[in-house]
Amino acid sequence: MAVEQLLTDEEQTISAGRCLGRLLSPGSLLLLEGELGAGKTTLIRGIAAALGVSQRVQSPTFDILHEYDGRLPLFHFDLYRLVAPDQLFEIGFFDYIAREGVTVVEWPDRLGELADAATHRLLLEYHPRGRLLTTSDFPADSMLKL
Numbered sequence: 001m002a003v004e005q006l007l008t009d010e011e012q013t014i015s016a017g018r019c020l021g022r023l024l025s026p027g028s029l030l031l032l033e034g035e036l037g038a039g040k041t042t043l044i045r046g047i048a049a050a051l052g053v054s055q056r057v058q059s060p061t062f063d064i065l066h067e068y069d070g071r072l073p074l075f076h077f078d079l080y081r082l083v084a085p086d087q088l089f090e091i092g093f094f095d096y097i098a099r100e101g102v103t104v105v106e107w108p109d110r111l112g113e114l115a116d117a118a119t120h121r122l123l124l125e126y127h128p129r130g131r132l133l134t135t136s137d138f139p140a141d142s143m144l145k146l
């Protein structure tokens with residue numbers, strides 16, 4: 001069942017990430033869909049907080065991968081600039097997702113059919129009052145404490 005949540009400001013997006021981040025476990029592969037500026041990286045900041053990451057999550061401009069140390073390692077892929085799926089081999093995507101960490105992916109459409117390996121997906125959309133978050137692979141009450 002899909003659950004929609006209105007996020008009225010950046011803080012709420014971070015808070016939603018924190019709620020969802022608590023539910024991720026080693027081997028989780030979360031795909032974040034949403035157009036430019038939809039709040040994907042912001043939400044990942046909350047996930048990172050939930051995983052006990054103390055480093056600041058960067059919006060990768062040229063880097064496709066950022067790795068953070070937390071209670072679990074967090075692998076943050078931003079595939080916006082990925083040209084061909086073959087590049088995933090070069091950057092070691094498969095080695096990362098096989099590790100005991102949490103992998104989150106911005107621009108997962110670049111994964112093609114590899115996206116089938118996802119354990120969780122979410123969508124962020126622009127909304128007149130902020131952003132709309134749609135989740136379907138998390139418990140319906142995941143964000144009760146936003």
Ligand SMILES: Nc1ncnc2c1ncn2[C@@H]1O[C@H](COP(=O)(O)OP(=O)(O)OP(=O)(O)O)[C@@H](O)[C@H]1O
Nearest residue numbers: 007008009010013036037038039040041042130131
């Ligand atoms: N719920 C919200 N309401 C309004 N603004 C928000 C909300 N959540 C995040 N933002 C703002 O949206 C902007 C873009 O956020 P962010 O960089 O996380 O988007 P993104 O989807 O990662 O973008 P990109 O596609 O460029 O990677 C930031 O200025 C952030 O503060």
Ligand SMILES: [Mg+2]
Nearest residue numbers: 040041059106
């Ligand atoms: Mg981003």
